[in-house]
Amino acid sequence: MRALSPADCLALWESGHALHPLDQGLLAIQTAFPEARSVSLADWPLGRRNRALAELRCDTFGRWITGWAACEQCGEKLEFSADGDALRASDAAESNTAINVGDKAFRLPTSRDLAAIVDETDPTVAALRLMARCAVSASRESEASTQWTESEIDAISEHMSEADPLADVLLHFDCPSCGHSFEQTLDLASFLWTEIEGRAKRLMLDVHALALAYGWSETQILRLPDARRNFYLEMVRA
16 A cells, blocks of 8 residues: 555546545545555455554544534534554454355445445435345345344344454534434545645646746646645745
8 A cells, every 4th residue: 555646646546536435435446555456445345444544534634624513403513532552553354255244144344335325315214225235135126125023124234344344434412502413424435535636726726826936837836845845835825
């Protein structure tokens, strides 16, 4: 794995800005993990994908993942800080090992499975459809989900979480304004892409300023180390 260079960020933003966040995350991994280009990243278990995203994020933007979330009850803006190093060191399933719940077998969800249910607005229906896609023995989603009891659904979810704990990165919040406690999923793919997009746009502004001042090409400017490029920008803007 290698950190994303300034040129990488620009190229990624240009080729992926119109893609769905799921595809943007996989595109970023493919760029930083050359050895992964020969395999289908969409079929990686979600925990493996998330660990790769955390590793890429740490090496490119630093260890701490900071942001904010809105309280589900009162809308208060709450800040968070997640340790990217802890995420990259977490256990994650490397392959789609079968999970057995009673007489039923399931594989672990992948990005391809999430893409198939991305338009579902009902969380309960989405979860059922996801489980149905992962049912090894079921031929059709509708046949699979209608045969499960509530206790089986809970057991399936629990076993999947145990088998791939990094598949769903949950952040816990306690709102100081209203006292409401809640959890939200940290979407590493969307979070990382937002940072890539922000860096790409800042780099284009830098290229514009330095090209006007010195007549350098985009390639020459992007090859400058960050400290040197920033110093030139300080002189241009002085």
